[in-house]
Amino acid sequence: MLTLYDYLPSGNGYKVRLLLSQLGRPFELVEKDILKGETRTPEFLAINPNGRIPVLVLEDGRRLAESDAILFYLAEGTPYLPEDRFERAEVLQWLFFEQYSHEPSIAVARFWIHSLGKRTEWAARLEEKWQRGHQALAVMERHLDGRRFFVGERYGIADIALYAYTHVAEEGEFDLSGYPRIRAWLDRVADQPGHVMITQGVF
Amino acid sequence: MLTLYDYLPSGNGYKVRLLLSQLGRPFELVEKDILKGETRTPEFLAINPNGRIPVLVLEDGRRLAESDAILFYLAEGTPYLPEDRFERAEVLQWLFFEQYSHEPSIAVARFWIHSLGKRTEWAARLEEKWQRGHQALAVMERHLDGRRFFVGERYGIADIALYAYTHVAEEGEFDLSGYPRIRAWLDRVADQPGHVMITQGVF
Numbered sequence: 075m076l077t078l079y080d081y082l083p084s085g086n087g088y089k090v091r092l093l094l095s096q097l098g099r100p101f102e103l104v105e106k107d108i109l110k111g112e113t114r115t116p117e118f119l120a121i122n123p124n125g126r127i128p129v130l131v132l133e134d135g136r137r138l139a140e141s142d143a144i145l146f147y148l149a150e151g152t153p154y155l156p157e158d159r160f161e162r163a164e165v166l167q168w169l170f171f172e173q174y175s176h177e178p179s180i181a182v183a184r185f186w187i188h189s190l191g192k193r194t195e196w197a198a199r200l201e202e203k204w205q206r207g208h209q210a211l212a213v214m215e216r217h218l219d220g221r222r223f224f225v226g227e228r229y230g231i232a233d234i235a236l237y238a239y240t241h242v243a244e245e246g247e248f249d250l251s252g253y254p255r256i257r258a259w260l261d262r263v264a265d266q267p268g269h270v271m272i273t274q275g276v277f
Numbered sequence: 278m279l280t281l282y283d284y285l286p287s288g289n290g291y292k293v294r295l296l297l298s299q300l301g302r303p304f305e306l307v308e309k310d311i312l313k314g315e316t317r318t319p320e321f322l323a324i325n326p327n328g329r330i331p332v333l334v335l336e337d338g339r340r341l342a343e344s345d346a347i348l349f350y351l352a353e354g355t356p357y358l359p360e361d362r363f364e365r366a367e368v369l370q371w372l373f374f375e376q377y378s379h380e381p382s383i384a385v386a387r388f389w390i391h392s393l394g395k396r397t398e399w400a401a402r403l404e405e406k407w408q409r410g411h412q413a414l415a416v417m418e419r420h421l422d423g424r425r426f427f428v429g430e431r432y433g434i435a436d437i438a439l440y441a442y443t444h445v446a447e448e449g450e451f452d453l454s455g456y457p458r459i460r461a462w463l464d465r466v467a468d469q470p471g472h473v474m475i476t477q478g479v480f
Contacts, residue, residue, distance in 0.1 A: 147366035163350035
């Protein structure tokens, strides 16, 4: 069976749990509390030298880090990743957009405010996070004009990756009311068969 | 012919130029000076709504953004990307590591110091960039223990992506003298057939 090292409130971990649910693939969940430093212990650094969850461990012991690389690996040969070469590249474009232009603002604002409860301590840096996060949301809103999903008009891992932190963006004080296409897309994603909630670790 | 919107000092653009050189694929270079705001004009935002270079335009007009997605697209079916599914996922793991844990520290420190000449203005934030950048370099140094290249003991796009900003890290005041394996790997990458320099736009 697959093993997933994960932290349930993590959107990065949630991406993998959501896809595993939709693929109907059972897995053993090993929780690591990042707030307690459990991903920076020598034991965990032997699993992922970069000290981050999620990490997927295959049946034969091989390990894979980086949430969006895990998504791509699990989705190959399934309906969640297109077969067309250019469409696969478009999926990767959105996965890199998510990790570079979206997560570092939207997930980090949520982490500081909602997970750490340190809104005041990070007030000066939050302005920048909100500004950049809204830039990313504007790019998504524009792309969704006339589209139901991010690539090829079919639900897949680009949607999963972007959904993970967008659907909890309000926990980082991002107001989504000005993004009607994003809100409609969030509803479409939540309506997909096999959908699970972010804190639903075992299903 | 392929068209590449790019800015020559950019490591992200350089990744694509280096691979195109090694693949022997000619391309038309369209330079956009990010320091002059040329990637934030309405004209350029119509090409990439996220306002970043590089952007690859195919012969049929289709466009692709995000340097590492472009690398993956161009490398499929060539010796620069493994055919094995798990090795491809390992390549992606390193590409996401580069964009999330490496580039935002090492490239940004270089940009502030070397490109903008604003070392003093950004002094407070540079400490954090140096700390995180050295964490990323330490992960690379550890991985290169007993390895010649990042994935499958074969030069490929994981090496290209990590080389781009590592080989100019000293322009961001990262001292590489404590990373002997990284320095030996930089030399191996520079020795590959078809190698070009970062500012060598046309070849």
